[in-house]
Amino acid sequence: SEEGLGRGRLPSGGSGSEDDSASTSLVSDESLDRVLPSEAETLTHLTHNFAHPQTKALQHNGPNGEDLGEMIEEEGRAAAVEKEAGRSKKHMAGDLHVTGKAIYVDDLLPLPGELHAELVLSTRAHAKILSIDLKQAQAVEGFVRFFDHKDVPVKRLIGSVVPDEEVFASSEVVSVGQPIGVVVASSRGAAREAAMEVRVEYEDLPAILSIPEAIAASSFFDLRPGLPGRDHLHLCRLEGDVDGEMPKEEREGERMELLMGSLEGRSDIQIVEGEVFMKGQEHFYLETNACRVEPGENDEMTVTSSTQNPSKTQKLVSEVTGLPRHKIVSKCKRMGGGFGGKETRSCFIAAYVAIAAQHLQKPIRLMMDRDTDMLSSGQRHSFMGSYKVAINRNTLRLEAADVRVYNNAGWSTDLSVPVCERAVFHIENACMISNLQVRGFVCKTNTPSNTAFRGFGGPQGMFIAETYIEHAAKALGVSREDVLSRNLYRQNDLTHYGMRIQTDTLHEVWGKAMTQFDFEKRKKEVEAFNASNRFVKRGLAVSLSKFGMSFTKTFMNQSGALVHLYQDGTLLVSHAGTEMGQGLHTKVAQVAASRFGLPLSAVYISETSTDKVANTQPTAASVGADLAGMATFIACGQILERLSDFVETEERKAKEKRENVDRQTIIARAATAAHFARVNLTGQGFYATPDVAFDWQRGRGRPFYYFAHGISCSEVQLDTLTGDHAVIRADIIQDVGSSLNPAIDVGQVEGAFTQGLGLFTLEETVFNDKGGMFTKGPGAYKIPSFGDIPHDFRVSLLGKPNTEVETVYSSKGVGEPPLFLASSVFFALKNAAYAARRDHTEAMTNGALKEAPAKDPTDTWHFRLDSPASSEKLRLACWDPLNHSLPEELRGRSLLASSPVLAEREKGKKGEGPERQGVEGSREAARERLEGICKKSVSKPNTVWHPLI
Numbered sequence: 018s019e020e021g022l023g024r025g026r027l028p029s030g031g032s033g034s035e036d037d038s039a040s041t042s043l044v045s046d047e048s049l050d051r052v053l054p055s056e057a058e059t060l061t062h063l064t065h066n067f068a069h070p071q072t073k074a075l076q077h078n079g080p081n082g083e084d085l086g087e088m089i090e091e092e093g094r095a096a097a098v099e100k101e102a103g104r105s106k107k108h109m110a111g112d113l114h115v116t117g118k119a120i121y122v123d124d125l126l127p128l129p130g131e132l133h134a135e136l137v138l139s140t141r142a143h144a145k146i147l148s149i150d151l152k153q154a155q156a157v158e159g160f161v162r163f164f165d166h167k168d169v170p171v172k173r174l175i176g177s178v179v180p181d182e183e184v185f186a187s188s189e190v191v192s193v194g195q196p197i198g199v200v201v202a203s204s205r206g207a208a209r210e211a212a213m214e215v216r217v218e219y220e221d222l223p224a225i226l227s228i229p230e231a232i233a234a235s236s237f238f239d240l241r242p243g244l245p246g247r248d249h250l251h252l253c254r255l256e257g258d259v260d261g262e263m264p265k266e267e268r269e270g271e272r273m274e275l276l277m278g279s280l281e282g283r284s285d286i287q288i289v290e291g292e293v294f295m296k297g298q299e300h301f302y303l304e305t306n307a308c309r310v311e312p313g314e315n316d317e318m319t320v321t322s323s324t325q326n327p328s329k330t331q332k333l334v335s336e337v338t339g340l341p342r343h344k345i346v347s348k349c350k351r352m353g354g355g356f357g358g359k360e361t362r363s364c365f366i367a368a369y370v371a372i373a374a375q376h377l378q379k380p381i382r383l384m385m386d387r388d389t390d391m392l393s394s395g396q397r398h399s400f401m402g403s404y405k406v407a408i409n410r411n412t413l414r415l416e417a418a419d420v421r422v423y424n425n426a427g428w429s430t431d432l433s434v435p436v437c438e439r440a441v442f443h444i445e446n447a448c449m450i451s452n453l454q455v456r457g458f459v460c461k462t463n464t465p466s467n468t469a470f471r472g473f474g475g476p477q478g479m480f481i482a483e484t485y486i487e488h489a490a491k492a493l494g495v496s497r498e499d500v501l502s503r504n505l506y507r508q509n510d511l512t513h514y515g516m517r518i519q520t521d522t523l524h525e526v527w528g529k530a531m532t533q534f535d536f537e538k539r540k541k542e543v544e545a546f547n548a549s550n551r552f553v554k555r556g557l558a559v560s561l562s563k564f565g566m567s568f569t570k571t572f573m574n575q576s577g578a579l580v581h582l583y584q585d586g587t588l589l590v591s592h593a594g595t596e597m598g599q600g601l602h603t604k605v606a607q608v609a610a611s612r613f614g615l616p617l618s619a620v621y622i623s624e625t626s627t628d629k630v631a632n633t634q635p636t637a638a639s640v641g642a643d644l645a646g647m648a649t650f651i652a653c654g655q656i657l658e659r660l661s662d663f664v665e666t667e668e669r670k671a672k673e674k675r676e677n678v679d680r681q682t683i684i685a686r687a688a689t690a691a692h693f694a695r696v697n698l699t700g701q702g703f704y705a706t707p708d709v710a711f712d713w714q715r716g717r718g719r720p721f722y723y724f725a726h727g728i729s730c731s732e733v734q735l736d737t738l739t740g741d742h743a744v745i746r747a748d749i750i751q752d753v754g755s756s757l758n759p760a761i762d763v764g765q766v767e768g769a770f771t772q773g774l775g776l777f778t779l780e781e782t783v784f785n786d787k788g789g790m791f792t793k794g795p796g797a798y799k800i801p802s803f804g805d806i807p808h809d810f811r812v813s814l815l816g817k818p819n820t821e822v823e824t825v826y827s828s829k830g831v832g833e834p835p836l837f838l839a840s841s842v843f844f845a846l847k848n849a850a851y852a853a854r855r856d857h858t859e860a861m862t863n864g865a866l867k868e869a870p871a872k873d874p875t876d877t878w879h880f881r882l883d884s885p886a887s888s889e890k891l892r893l894a895c896w897d898p899l900n901h902s903l904p905e906e907l908r909g910r911s912l913l914a915s916s917p918v919l920a921e922r923e924k925g926k927k928g929e930g931p932e933r934q935g936v937e938g939s940r941e942a943a944r945e946r947l948e949g950i951c952k953k954s955v956s957k958p959n960t961v962w963h964p965l966i
Contacts, residue, residue: 076809078814102825103759104759106761108761110596120351122322133208133383138195139192139193141193141219142191145220146189146219150215150216154212158207160202161377163201166183171337192465193790205382226788227425228462236461238434243713249457249458253455254513255451276452291485293402297396297399302355303353308322308366309370309380312380317345318346319345321348321350324347324352326360327347330347338375357468357473361635362431366383394465396782398433399467400477400478404481406418413503418450420454424467428466431466432469433467434459437459443482446482448504455513464788471836479840486501487844491876491878497844516720522752525815554849556852557845558841561728564837566834567720577648578648578700584685585688588610589623592605599765604642604757607758612653639725642828643828646757646825648702652701656698656699663688708822725830725831738895747810749811756816759814769834769835770836772801778842778886780799780885843886853895857896857898
């Protein structure tokens with residue numbers, strides 16, 4: 018209020034170099050009578066000594082520093098072309114996307130007699146179903162029928178991996194949003210209205226809604242099928258272990274406990290313990306889940322779905338209808354975004370609709386609205402991690418870490434076990450820790466079943482790792498970057514799961530980044546800025562990523578492709594991957610064009626369909642181009658081998674006739690000649706990633722084919738009074754090997770970073786205490802918008818071929834690895850909050866901290882900040898008199914002597930001379946008391962609000 022703040026005006030600008038008396042006059046003596054001393058000091062502080070950053074747009078560069086914005090070339094060239102793979106080409110469907118001509122599921126023209134479906138979902142977290150009343154639903158004009166568990170003809174339990182989900186809840190619901198049935202009507206509006214009129218009577222049962230509640234109740238999923246009977250994952254590596262040997266978990270646990278005990282007794286070792294929570298994230302794809310199921314003659318069924326997993330869709334539809342898979346065609350032309358949310362959950366949507374379509378023998382369409390999609394389809398897993406870490410005070414070497422991670426699976430397993438597996442694989446991120454033990458638990462709760470999301474547990478594991486690294490660094494009074502640089506993996510180091518590091522790429526990108534990002538210079542500029550501004554703070558931080566590239570389930574690392582060569586020299590390619598806007602079809606087409614030496618315009622990819630390439634794996638794990646690209650490369654090679662003699666003949670003829678013909682003409686003539694010679698012009702390629710396997714019984718193996726590395730540096734500006742913030746600048750270097758398409762790869766890096774920005778700072782799902790979701794739809798759930806991206810956004814590719822293993826044209830995957838790099842924004846914001854807390858404690862002690870000869874204790878004060886770092890959490894983390902008070906002994910009159918304004922005023926009022934000694938004891942003693950009290954304060958659980966659902 019004006020009364021509380023004494024109506025003091027804040028300075029509007031200035032450099033701080035003018036006469037201090039000008040600034041002190043801004044606050045009257047009258048106003049000082051009505052404010053605390055620490056508040057008075059903030060009112061006299063120059064708080065606007067900065068300029069608002071201006072947006073500089075995107076700056077994206079290729080591996081050689083070239084501007085990719087100027088490299089998108091015209092297509093359809095008639096002359097002979099160089100290798101298409103490696104060129105910056107625009108997305109092959111990009112023009113269709115931006116003109117609205119791209120066809121998605123709900124754009125398909127209605128079929129004769131087509132009906133519409135809508136799900137009826139549970140409104141209780143855990144309850145018995147007492148009755149279902151359809152009277153009001155049946156009264157809706159256009160209502161056709163309601164289907165529930167009694168209408169499932171064959172299998173009533175299905176699942177992504179483990180069949181633990183009822184198709185439709187029969188007698189009991191175990192989550193809000195669980196499907197109870199499906200309403201079919203003549204129009205979409207009628208279907209939605211009828212679904213809302215279905216009345217379900219419940220009897221509530223006790224519910225588990227959060228990770229802490231699951232831990233207290235020991236509510237964990239069994240780790241089937243890989244580790245039946247086990248309730249947690251376990252990986253451990255202790256210094257001195259022999260590669261390939263794995264002692265029992267109990268023995269390792271004892272050794273780790275003994276090791277930690279011995280380290281705690283050493284004076285050169287600092288031990289830190291803590292806990293951190295990371296919320297989930299909604300996929301928020303632009304196209305919600307959608308499908309159309311069309312029954313045909315002789316029990317045929319065609320499923321057109323927005324899915325990353327056509328074969329899994331085919332499988333579940335087969336299971337719930339009893340139809341054999343060879344009569345079910347599952348296809349997907351494109352998705353309007355997937356991000357992992359359509360890897361499995363979309364398959365269930367198709368299964369629900371297929372039941373109704375089979376009964377009615379009518380085509381049925383379901384296009385979910387945003388609220389229903391968010392409520393029922395799951396999201397990124399929330400995680401909680403607890404850790405105990407030992408770090409050497411002298412060398413900054415991370416000596417040991419003992420970590421537990423818990424993810425919230427929801428009401429069914431879905432993909433929660435492999436998500437937890439990847440989290441424990443990435444629990445050290447980029448740092449070599451000789452002694453590391455991690456346990457992973459999959460919590461069973463009465464919340465929507467969570468599923469795959471870009472990163473698949475990797476970002477959660479890496480976030481826990483960076484949190485304990487930051488905690489250890491703070492305890493020693495050094496920067497997180499100092500600890501990172503001392504502990505990066507080197508070539509031939511061994512991970513905690515027994516995989517050997519093949520390259521020194523982490524050190525290479527670190528060295529390049531420190532120079533390219535001007536880190537040290539900018540760090541000093543940030544410190545100078547913070548010294549001149551009280552309520553606006555800046556922060557700077559670096560994040561690294563070492564992301565394992567492969568499905569962690571070995572059998573999934575396979576793909577197929579079908580390539581047809583036509584007599585006009587064009588290619589039609591079908592492959593196992595699906596297109597969701599990421600440019601996979603464009604990259605695969607570039608591979609095929611390069612293999613034949615054709616222009617990109619001579620290659621076309623229509624759709625993904627199970628009657629073209631069967632038994633496919635989902636397009637996920639960032640290896641779509643690795644798998645489908647290599648399968649296409651092999652298929653093209655088969656055709657070229659059969660065609661080689663004909664190509665040589667046509668080239669010789671053209672040379673003899675001195676014809677100036679392009680490559681496509683040569684291929685066309687050769688194809689025609691081969692056809693008349695009865696040569697097969699179709700190639701069927703299959704690729705399986707070699708040398709990947711992992712044994713969870715032993716905890717050793719090679720789960721990843723290679724690693725993709727990246728580094729980012731983010732600079733942020735934080736308004737400490739509101740928690741509002743902006744990313745001033747973000748620099749990224751991403752390792753994509755020899756890029757198949759630099760323009761698309763840079764777009765993927767930018768998109769992943771921005772989605773990670775939402776994960777770590779903006780997007781927050783809120784549930785009530787009954788398990789219901791508050792944040793349904795764009796009105797309550799906010800994803801990053803144009804104004805949230807970095808004002809100065811600099812993305813470049815490392816430009817180093819993949820030398821670890823053989824991949825298609827030495828490329829690397831790119832979809833998921835850059836997402837975690839946005840954590841640099843999180844830690845930069847936390848550094849800005851540290852600066853605000855330091856200012857507050859200095860104000861409360863009136864400069865005693867600054868003038869004390871010993872090291873400033875605020876350098877070693879760590880506080881817990883859970884993800885996302887929302888405006889509310891950041892506001893509460895920034896101490897000031899409004900949200901944090903120190904004890905009276907540290908903020909009373911006894912500590913006012915260092916404030917010239919207040920000291921003079923006190924002398925004038927009381928008639929006391931300069932000889933007055935108002936400080937009780939020395940400033941050093943006051944500083945020590947402050948250190949002890951603030952350390953207790955930051956450990957309070959309510960320092961930062963963190964609901965744990």
